Amino acid sequence: MIFWEIAKRNIRIHLLRSTLAMLGIVIGVVAIASMGILGNSLVSTVSESLKSVGDSVIVTPYSGGGGGFGGGGGSSSVSLKITEQNFQQIKRVSAPNTAIPVYSTSDHMKIGVGSDDIVAAIYALPSDDVPDMMKLQSGGYNNGNSGCLVGATFAKDHNIKVGSRIAIGTDGSKGTLRVTGIIEERGMSFDISTDSALVVTPEWFENAYDRNKDYDEVVVKVMDGDTATVKTNIEKQLNKRKDNKVVSVMDSKATLATIYATFGTVTTFVTAIGGISMLVAGVSIFNIMMMSVNERIKEIGIMRSIGTQKKEVMRMFIYEAAIIGVVGSVIGGILSVLAGYAISALMFKTTKYLLTVANALSVTEGVTFGIVICLVCGIYPAWKAANMNPIDALRHE
Amino acid sequence: MEPVIKFEDVVKVYPLKSGDVTALDHVSFAVEKGEFISIMGPSGSGKSTLLTLMGCLDSPTSGNIFMGGIPVRNMSDVELTNLRRDRIGFIFQYFNLFPLLNIIENVSFPEMLKSGRGVKEDRAREVLRAVQLDESLYTHTPLELSGGQQQRVAIARALINNPDILLCDEPTGNLDSKTGASIMELMTELNRNGSTIIVVTHDSNVAKYTSRTIQIVDGCIAS
Numbered sequence: 227m228i229f230w231e232i233a234k235r236n237i238r239i240h241l242l243r244s245t246l247a248m249l250g251i252v253i254g255v256v257a258i259a260s261m262g263i264l265g266n267s268l269v270s271t272v273s274e275s276l277k278s279v280g281d282s283v284i285v286t287p288y289s290g291g292g293g294g295f296g297g298g299g300g301s302s303s304v305s306l307k308i309t310e311q312n313f314q315q316i317k318r319v320s321a322p323n324t325a326i327p328v329y330s331t332s333d334h335m336k337i338g339v340g341s342d343d344i345v346a347a348i349y350a351l352p353s354d355d356v357p358d359m360m361k362l363q364s365g366g367y368n369n370g371n372s373g374c375l376v377g378a379t380f381a382k383d384h385n386i387k388v389g390s391r392i393a394i395g396t397d398g399s400k401g402t403l404r405v406t407g408i409i410e411e412r413g414m415s416f417d418i419s420t421d422s423a424l425v426v427t428p429e430w431f432e433n434a435y436d437r438n439k440d441y442d443e444v445v446v447k448v449m450d451g452d453t454a455t456v457k458t459n460i461e462k463q464l465n466k467r468k469d470n471k472v473v474s475v476m477d478s479k480a481t482l483a484t485i486y487a488t489f490g491t492v493t494t495f496v497t498a499i500g501g502i503s504m505l506v507a508g509v510s511i512f513n514i515m516m517m518s519v520n521e522r523i524k525e526i527g528i529m530r531s532i533g534t535q536k537k538e539v540m541r542m543f544i545y546e547a548a549i550i551g552v553v554g555s556v557i558g559g560i561l562s563v564l565a566g567y568a569i570s571a572l573m574f575k576t577t578k579y580l581l582t583v584a585n586a587l588s589v590t591e592g593v594t595f596g597i598v599i600c601l602v603c604g605i606y607p608a609w610k611a612a613n614m615n616p617i618d619a620l621r622h623e
Numbered sequence: 624m625e626p627v628i629k630f631e632d633v634v635k636v637y638p639l640k641s642g643d644v645t646a647l648d649h650v651s652f653a654v655e656k657g658e659f660i661s662i663m664g665p666s667g668s669g670k671s672t673l674l675t676l677m678g679c680l681d682s683p684t685s686g687n688i689f690m691g692g693i694p695v696r697n698m699s700d701v702e703l704t705n706l707r708r709d710r711i712g713f714i715f716q717y718f719n720l721f722p723l724l725n726i727i728e729n730v731s732f733p734e735m736l737k738s739g740r741g742v743k744e745d746r747a748r749e750v751l752r753a754v755q756l757d758e759s760l761y762t763h764t765p766l767e768l769s770g771g772q773q774q775r776v777a778i779a780r781a782l783i784n785n786p787d788i789l790l791c792d793e794p795t796g797n798l799d800s801k802t803g804a805s806i807m808e809l810m811t812e813l814n815r816n817g818s819t820i821i822v823v824t825h826d827s828n829v830a831k832y833t834s835r836t837i838q839i840v841d842g843c844i845a846s
Contacts, residue, residue: 227735227741228724228728228731228732228735228741228742231724231728232721232723232724235723235724236723239723524719525721528715528719528721529721530680530704531678531680531707531713532707532708532713532732532733532736532780532781533704533705533707533708533709533733533736533737533784534704534708534736535701535704535705535736536700536704538736616680617675617680617681620680620715620719
């Protein structure tokens with residue numbers, strides 16, 4: 227069609243001007259799409275870190291509002307615990323899901339003779355429940371009373387292997403444990419963070435730290451039903467009195483949803499910042515289209531006088547804006563994938579999250595927005611051109 | 624047979640802040656098919672207004688204009704545009720070709736508007752041959768042609784849709800006398816072949832080629 231041809235030739239004849247306008251769109255698309263890719267990659271990275279969270283409900287002693295569990299009066303120095311009686315209640319209301327009582331502390335320890343004194347977290351949970359909570363990368367679960375499991379990061383940092391010995395307590399006062407297994411990396415989690423910790427038996431823990439069925443937390447692994455219902459049941463059972471709550475209950479699924487929603491908001495925000503550059507590019511397109519119209523007033527007058535309809539004149543200018551928009555946006559889309567690759571490689575040290583549906587959508591959004599902005603910014607100049615009085619346009623010098 | 628154009632008591636008033644200006648004052652005339660008419664008059668006499676009304680680019684304040692017996696008064700913008708495309712051929716003083724298009728494309732432009740299709744090269748070549756333009760120039764752009772050659776292209780463009788009438792606004796005003804004479808001879812030949820031509824000019828040498836002259840003074844037809 228002749229108007230498409232005229233639009234193309236007009237862009238070609240004003241190549242520098244058109245290229246600069248396209249550059250604005252390219253920058254806008256790259257800003258929007260790469261910000262989207264950054265946000266999506268961030269979410270993917272966090273998801274990867276939290277993949278071990280699974281569906282669980284974490285019950286800890288209530289520490290807020292001045293009340294306290296275990297006879298405390300609200301002082302921060304009071305040690306809050308979950309009693310065996312409360313654990314049994316949690317177990318009952320959570321059934322048939324597994325409720326796992328967990329001891330936790332941190333202590334000094336030494337690995338091997340003459341090594342530096344280090345401090346690390348120590349967890350204790352029933353041996354039968356350990357396979358439900360974690361997987362091993364080497365060794366075995368059956369750690370016996372003087373055996374322990376160590377986290378992957380801890381093992382790597384301190385060159386610990388299956389069979390290594392760890393003296394617990396200052397100068398080994400709590401005894402020596404033999405490493406029977408290395409726990410697979412679990413990443414961030416809401417229940418227990420084992421990557422840099424030790425996992426021992428409850429019997430050893432109770433003996434070493436003089437504890438007796440007063441747990442630091444209870445983890446309910448939800449296999450049947452949903453986490454929200456389990457959470458509600460526990461709260462109903464244990465926090466009957468609003469002014470004297472016994473436990474705090476966290477639903478891992480809901481917490482994850484909140485985290486993802488927060489990341490979603492952050493992604494939207496940074497993408498919106500990218501959108502500002504697109505608006506600036508839109509103003510530039512508008513300006514260039516107005517220049518194009520003003521330069522061609524006489525041409526418009528000739529066209530109208532020899533029988534060109536208003537809509538055809540309008541179409542010619544819209545084509546021009548569309549060519550700038552499509553070419554600029556597509557180039558921007560390609561560059562944003564490259565920018566996303568660079569961002570992923572530099573910030574997250576991996577590009578495995580690049581080729582995802584979410585990132586494809588971000589690039590598509592950026593490209594679509596670029597094209598739409600160009601078309602919208604081309605509408606008024608095109609309308610102005612189409613509605614010129616042909617006589618005035620013909621007389622224009 | 625209905626006249627190609629008929630003006631019936633046409634008045635055109637331009638409302639201005641400083642007061643209304645009457646450009647045409649109760650003008651009536653008719654142009655029959657096959658006529659070759661010149662419209663002459665001094666500057667500000669209303670020649671250009673008459674041309675824009677004949678070309679359906681503007682509408683009268685009062686009175687009626689008929690194109691082939693059809694009143695144009697109540698036509699929509701789309702209908703008037705189609706009328707200009709199909710039944711009127713415009714020839715301008717400054718040629719007004721499209722610099723981005725080559726000669727074939729320039730000539731084909733009104734035909735492409737009409738058909739909604741691409742360039743019909745055969746038809747464009749046929750019309751260009753009729754206006755005696757050298758075939759080697761067909762793929763050039765207008766700016767590569769002389770004034771006389773550009774005006775021949777403009778005439779070819781005006782002829783491509785076989786219009787009822789050719790409206791020419793000072794067609795030789797931007798040409799030297801020799802080239803201007805050749806253009807007027809071409810028009811004479813087109814008229815001899817059946818084209819109805821109206822030339823607006825203030826050049827009496829141009830008027831000599833026409834068979835009738837309408838003199839317009841102060842918005843009224845003097846003779």
